[in-house]
Amino acid sequence: MISLIEQIKNGKLWRYFGGVHPQENKIQSTRLAITTASIPKHLIIPVKQHIGQGGQIIVVPGDKVLKGQPLTASDSFMSVPVHAPTSGTIEHIAQYPSTHPSAMPEIAIKLICDQEDQALESQPALDYKQLSTAELQQHISLAGVAGMGGAGFPTAVKLSDKQPIEFLLINAAECEPYITSDDVLMRERADDIIQGIEILRHMIKPALCVIGIEDNKPDAANALETAIKTANLSADIIVRKVPTKYPNGGEKQLIQVLTGKEIRKGQIPAQSGVVMQNVGTIYAVKQAIIDRQPLLSRIVTLTGKAFPQPRNVEALIGTPISALLSEFECDEDKAAAIIYGGPMMGFTLPHGQFSLTKTGNCILTPIKDEIPQVREPDACIRCGECSEACPVDLLPQQLHWYSLAKDVTKLADYNLMDCIECGACSYVCPSQIPLVHQYRIAKVEVRESDAELAAAAIAKERFEKRNERLALEKAQREQRQKEAAEKRRATAKATTGEDPVKAAMERIQKAKAAEQTTADGKTSKGSAVADAIARAKAKKAAAASTDTAVPDNAAVIAERKARKTAAKAKREAEGSESVQAATSPAIEAKKAAVAAAIARAKAKKSAAQAGETAASTPAPAVDAKKAAVAAAIARAKAKKAAAQSATTESTEATESPAPAVNDKKAAIAAAVARAKAKKAAAQSATTESTEATDSPAPAVNDKKAAIAAAVARAKAKKAAAQSATTESTEATDSPAPAVNDKKAAIAAAVARAKAKKAAAQSATTESTEATDSPAPAVNDKKAAIAAAVARAKAKKAAAQSATTESTEVTESPAPAVNDKKAAIAAAVARAKAKKAAAQSATTESTEATDTPAPAVDAKKAAIAAAVARAKAKKAAAQTSDSPDEAQPTEPVDKKKAAIAVAIAKAKAKKLAQLGDK
Ligand code: SF4
Ligand code: SF4
Incomplete structure (x- = not known):
């Protein structure tokens, strides 16, 4: 069975899922050779331009610095310093918008360039073959070299020899449309790149070195092959052309294409025996070891129809974008946007006041006709195009929803951090949703959340350790007390001749026996105590009863009722008499x-x-x-x-x-x-x-x-x-x-x-x-x-x-009638009687004489x-x-x-x- 190395040497290639084929637009920026950009008036140098920790700033405002002088320092292996790209004066150190999709502010050093470009004293080249990997790692790290392909991972970290590395893979695919910085670098500086590869091979000692380059860069491939032949390294370094497909430049994707190895989630390539470096990074390593020059500049592609002559320029790190646009006559009025990076993975800058970083490989200023018309994104229609295009086999639409909801937990569940930000999903999305832009912002939020969780975990660990310490101290204290008690007991026994504890126990037993004896007689001590308690309770109850009982008002109430009854009877009697006296004669008469x-x-x-x-x-x-x-x-x-x-x-x-x-x-x-x-x-x-x-x-x-x-x-x-x-x-x-x-x-x-x-x-x-x-x-x-x-x-x-x-x-x-009323009544009665008698007589007479x-x-x-x-x-x-x-x-x-x-x-x-x- 043919080994993997043999298969690779035989030219076998593998494929990965997903990917797209966007229009390349590379030719227009490769017509001109690399040009060195002028030293700008000032430089904005971000302290942290890589993945990991930022270094400590070792300059203060007003300091005059020379070209190549470190501005930060750190003992961390995950931190690389930044250097003064040119000579000048530190004006101030402050927060500046980061050249990042989030534009979050970050600490940066503003250097006023004196245009003299005075450098530190030059150092002789290192004989890397005489140096250990660690020493070379140290030199590479102090030179501030980090991944220049876009990720910004500290290069020295990846160049460890503690684990066997089978394949050293050089990423020369440069799959992003418009970007040609690596292409021209390989074309013009292939020998430097091969020297750099040799340093790395010395450090990690791979079984095979493969340069993976897309087949749309034939000039670069030829230049590399020529350099390899010149260095007589044809048996150890292979230039492998791969079919153009976006995103071949992805680390995992290119590893899979060149070796067939699939890096699982959570793994790093070194665990699979693979180390991959970008050609630009290889060039920086060469400069750090051979030229003894830290990473002070990089090659950046200035392209897009807004530039009259798209090209690649070597510009100082920290150069304002506006300075580059101005120097190379970009017609900003025609430019539809200023895109930092390529059209797939780049992001739009709101203005030109951002600065060039170590990972910046392209400034794209297209006019309206070059790019699709930017419009308001539509809602996701769940077409699934993004999922088919994703080279990492993610679910971009789900990440889209959870990034909008800022659901950090769900984003982690859907492996947001595996996203390589290739932008293939955004490229195919019919709704023109800026998916990759959302993912970048979401990644920042996830990292912040992870940092908080890590801090909480550390706090929890400290709390638990404190509890353990307190518990241990308590146990030790109790042990000391116990030992002291034992010591006192032994001393007392030696002095008195008897065990004090034993004597105390005997006294207690005697007292109990005495109580029992009393109980057998008349009244035990316990019963006496019980009686005393009962008496106390009785007294308490009586006192409570006295205090809380309602006063006996029965007698008072009875007296009150009697008085009421008597008064009522009196009133009734008086009323009856008065009624009788006043109304009886009248009423009864009526x-x-x-x-x-x-x-x-x-x-x-x-x-x-x-x-x-x-x-x-x-x-x-x-x-x-x-x-x-x-x-x-x-x-x-x-x-x-x-x-x-x-x-x-x-x-x-x-x-x-x-x-x-x-x-x-x-x-x-x-x-x-x-x-x-x-x-x-x-x-x-x-x-x-x-x-x-x-x-x-x-x-x-x-x-x-x-x-x-x-x-x-x-x-x-x-x-x-x-x-x-x-x-x-x-x-x-x-x-x-x-x-x-x-x-x-x-x-x-x-x-x-x-x-x-x-x-x-x-x-x-x-x-x-x-x-x-x-x-x-x-x-x-x-x-x-x-x-x-x-x-x-x-x-x-x-x-x-x-x-x-x-x-x-x-x-x-x-009787004498004294009452006038009675007399009047009698008179009235008599009058009526007379009248009645008269009427009666009249009636009788009339009846007798006139009618029967x-x-x-x-x-x-x-x-x-x-x-x-x-x-x-x-x-x-x-x-x-x-x-x-x-x-x-x-x-x-x-x-x-x-x-x-x-x-x-x-x-x-x-x-x-x-x-x-
Ligand atoms: S989800 Fe990420 S890796 Fe997948 S296509 Fe989109 S940008 Fe690329
Ligand atoms: S391609 Fe766009 S519209 Fe289609 S599912 Fe993905 S995010 Fe939604």
């Missing part, structure tokens, strides 16, 4: 008057019906019963109303000289009631009289009605008899009658006076009627009968009443008369039967009784008078 009026009306109606029934022919059985019942009810009501009315009147008349009746309305109401009663009685009597004298007895058709009337009369007689008996007893048997109430006597007197007046008036009227007109023709026999019956009853009642009245008159004079009395009126009158008599009798009887009720201690009942008696007597007299007439 009520009595109203009730009496209603009763009288009903009595009249019932009497009329009864009279009619009695005078007429016997009525049917049903009508008679109803009439009897109605008459009885009417009588009862009339008696009750009369009693109430009499009570009111009597009270008004007898409770003088200071009666409690202050209300005129009450008196007036009482008087009205009395007047109405008299009027009703008068009407009833008139009717009866008319019936008796003017008409023959009616044919009684209703036996039941007659029976009822007879029953009523019997009751009336009985009542009258009882009343008379009572009155007689009161008058004769006792100087102090049972009726002690003067009010009753007064009421009776008043009633009698009223009755007499009414009777006189009625008699006058009747006599007038009798003389002036013949008796009317009474057609209704019933009315006549009822009238006769009524007269008979009236006579009896009158006789009884006369007896009572004489007694009352002899025993007690009429109607049957209906006669009946009603007879019935009313009967009812009135019955009531009078009943009231009288009740009065006589209840002498005890008229005690001073029961003023209300007493008054009522007296009033009832007076009313009854008055009514009886009136009826008697009417009946006699």
Whole structure:
């Protein structure tokens, strides 16, 4: 099987995934030889122009420096110094925008060039074959050599001999369109490059050295082959032409093309036995070892149609871009952009104040027609073109989304740091999304995040180590204390002859035994303690109860309630008295008057019906019963109303000289009631009289009605008899009658006076009627009968009443009515009585002379008369039967009784008078 080296020597090439073929545009800048650019007025020299750490600045503003003098220094292997490209004065050290897509500010040294270009004293060339790799690494590093192909990795780091290197690969592909700096360098300085390769071969001692160059640079390839032959190195150095394809210049891609080795993620080429260096870097190594000149300048391609003569120039590191544009007559007005680098991996500068760095190989100033029109990018359509073009097999569209979202974690997951920034994805993107530009910015963010994580990891490590130290110190301290205790114990034992710990344990055991012994006896120490605790708790609880208990206010509350109750009772009593005193007479008088009026009306109606029934022919059985019942009810009501009315009147008349009746309305109401009663009685009597004298007895058709009337009369007689008996007893048997109430006597007197007046008036009227007109023709026999019956009853009642009245008159004079109101009421009552009597007489006279009395009126009158008599009798009887009720201690009942008696007597007299007439 042919070895890999044999395969490579046989010309075998490999391929990698992805890649594109953009238009080259290299010819226009290779027509002219390399030109040295003038020394500008000043240089802006960034302190850090490589991957890794920046060096410490060893100059200060105002220092005069010579060409090749180091401006920074560092002990780190990953740091390379920067040098003064020419002689001059350090003006200041400050932050300047970095020549980077992020344009983040970075420390830079501004050197004012004195144009004298005075250099340090030159050093003789090093015999590298006599020097070790490390020594050469040191010389290379101090010369400030870093990768000039674009990455800027410190060159010395890669030239270690600690691990075997099989292949030294020289990257001469220069695949980026427009860029020809390596091409012209190889064309013009091929011998220097071969010398440089020899230094590296000496350092790393590879098995084979291969120069990989695209087949679009035949002149450069020929120049190298010539130089190799001249150096007689044809067996050790191979120039391998590879098909032009972008990005062949990528380290991993070219390694894969030349050797077939695929560098996995996270690996460095040295781990696969491969070291790759750019031809420009090889040239810088040659200068550092042979010429003893640090890296002070580089070859840069000035191309694009904005330059009248695109070419490659050798310019000092730190030269402002604007100086180059000016010196080589770039028409900036025509330039569509100033691109630092090639069209694929370069980036646009906003202006020309940026400076040339060690990695800057091209300044492209295309006009509008040279490059696609720049427009606002469209949204990603997920076409996948970028993924197919990516030579690193990444997912550019995913990186696009996460770089916009600044999701550092996701960017790391999708291997952003493996991106070689080739720009193939941007080149094929139909949406013209500046993908590679986004990735560069995202890489900076990821590096910052990684730096923060690294710092956090360091802090965590320090924290954990501190905890470990504290724990160790604590353990040591405890150990020392333990040892000291042991030492004291041993000393005490030696002094006293016994172990102190053992003695203490024995004392404790003895104390416990003593406690148990006490417990077996009466009270153990433990129980005593328990008792003490219990007592303390009890005291505490009692104190808490005392402190927190609610005061016993029951007695106070009871007293308060009693006072309230007493006050309430007092108020009620006072209110009751005042109500009784103020309103009882008035209100009760009103009520009595109203009730009496209603009763009288009903009595009249019932009497009329009864009279009619009695005078007429016997009525049917049903009508008679109803009439009897109605008459009885009417009588009862009339008696009750009369009693109430009499009570009111009597009270008004007898409770003088200071009666409690202050209300005129009450008196007036009482008087009205009395007047109405008299009027009703008068009407009833008139009717009866008319019936008796003017008409023959009616044919009684209703036996039941007659029976009822007879029953009523019997009751009336009985009542009258009882009343008379009572009155007689009161008058004769006792100087102090049972009726002690003067009010009753007064009421009776008043009633009698009223009755007499009414009777006189009625008699006058009747006599007038009798003389002036013949008796009317009474057609209704019933009315006549009822009238006769009524007269008979009236006579009896009158006789009884006369007896009572004489007694009352002899025993007690009429009281002096001091109350004007009562007098007024009496006057009103009398007036009404007179009026009623007059009306009654007029009515009777009219009826007797002009027209016979109607049957209906006669009946009603007879019935009313009967009812009135019955009531009078009943009231009288009740009065006589209840002498005890008229005690001073029961003023209300007493008054009522007296009033009832007076009313009854008055009514009886009136009826008697009417009946006699
Ligand atoms: S993702 Fe990176 S490596 Fe892949 S094509 Fe784009 S720029 Fe090139
Ligand atoms: S090429 Fe452009 S549009 Fe297509 S998937 Fe990639 S980023 Fe999106």
